[in-house]
Amino acid sequence: MKKDVVMFCGKGGVGKTTCAAATAIHFATEGKETLIISTDFTPSLRDIFKLEKGQKPVKIIDRLYLDEIGSEEVERLWDKKFGPEVYEVFSTVVDIGYEEFVAFVTTILPGIRDEFMVDYIRELSESGEYERLVWDTAPAGQTLGLLRMPSLVNQHLKPAPRIYSRLRASRKTKRSVLDVIKRWEELSNRDMEFLKTGVEFNLVTIPEALAVRQLDDIFSEFRSYGLNIDHIIINQVVRQPDSDFLRTKATMQQGYISEISAKFSCNKQILHMFPYEITGMDRLLEVERVLFGNSHL
Numbered sequence: 581m582k583k584d585v586v587m588f589c590g591k592g593g594v595g596k597t598t599c600a601a602a603t604a605i606h607f608a609t610e611g612k613e614t615l616i617i618s619t620d621f622t623p624s625l626r627d628i629f630k631l632e633k634g635q636k637p638v639k640i641i642d643r644l645y646l647d648e649i650g651s652e653e654v655e656r657l658w659d660k661k662f663g664p665e666v667y668e669v670f671s672t673v674v675d676i677g678y679e680e681f682v683a684f685v686t687t688i689l690p691g692i693r694d695e696f697m698v699d700y701i702r703e704l705s706e707s708g709e710y711e712r713l714v715w716d717t718a719p720a721g722q723t724l725g726l727l728r729m730p731s732l733v734n735q736h737l738k739p740a741p742r743i744y745s746r747l748r749a750s751r752k753t754k755r756s757v758l759d760v761i762k763r764w765e766e767l768s769n770r771d772m773e774f775l776k777t778g779v780e781f782n783l784v785t786i787p788e789a790l791a792v793r794q795l796d797d798i799f800s801e802f803r804s805y806g807l808n809i810d811h812i813i814i815n816q817v818v819r820q821p822d823s824d825f826l827r828t829k830a831t832m833q834q835g836y837i838s839e840i841s842a843k844f845s846c847n848k849q850i851l852h853m854f855p856y857e858i859t860g861m862d863r864l865l866e867v868e869r870v871l872f873g874n875s876h877l
Contacts (some may be wrong), residue, residue: 586603613711
């Protein structure tokens with residue numbers, strides 16, 4: 581892991597949260613101040629660590645902390661960066677209260693939420709508060725939407741001067757709506773550059789037809805924004821088949837593993853299937869030993 585921010589993504593149910601948790605434990609036990617953070621609005625990090633709901637961030641072990649970004653954090657980010665200025669512009673033509681306006685912008689308008697999730701991670705990284713950030717994302721489709729947002733915002737801002745040239749901000753801020761949009765564009769550029777240079781992407785998958793077929797689309801989507809997948813973790817692999825059922829499954833899996841190995845040039849790693857559910861520190865340490873042992877393809 582060469583970058584300070586390590587992201588785990590993949591379709592739902594493939595084990596990315598497990599891999600993210602094990603990786604965060606690894607960094608912390610190496611002596612690095614580590615934060616594992618989820619941008620999934622239905623997060624499972626607390627469940628996998630067997631933590632009760634409560635204050636965020638929460639300390640798990642020495643040097644390891646956990647946080648989850650929810651709608652409240654996104655609203656706070658929007659409010660901090662643009663809320664008052666944008667509200668003053670729109671309130672001249674729309675009769676809406678400020679709190680209602682912020683809730684509308686951050687939950688209804690496409691991309692605002694995702695944009696500020698990326699920005700939140702970037703600011704955390706640049707703050708230097710933690711030596712490692714482990715980023716557990718939403719399932720693949722939502723993650724790609726998150727990664728797409730800075731680029732989409734830039735595209736949609738291009739006609740903005742023609743649309744908003746006649747709108748003026750209030751006397752209170754003395755800032756035109758075009759100035760606000762320009763700041764948003766600059767933010768978008770910074771966030772995309774951060775994704776390109778500051779984040780290591782780990783894609784978690786399983787050796788089954790649907791998951792493997794999705795890899796082409798995921799890789800293509802990442803490349804279209806100048807992003808690269810650094811590692812593929814192939815999870816839930818049968819290690820020692822001792823029944824006809826498991827031998828059949830293992831043979832099937834080996835075919836898909838060979839396909840992944842042949843098609844994608846990034847690092848690939850095997851994570852075998854465990855006979856029990858992975859929750860709690862002891863089980864996660866088992867996963868950590870496999871991920872950071874000698875199980876590369």
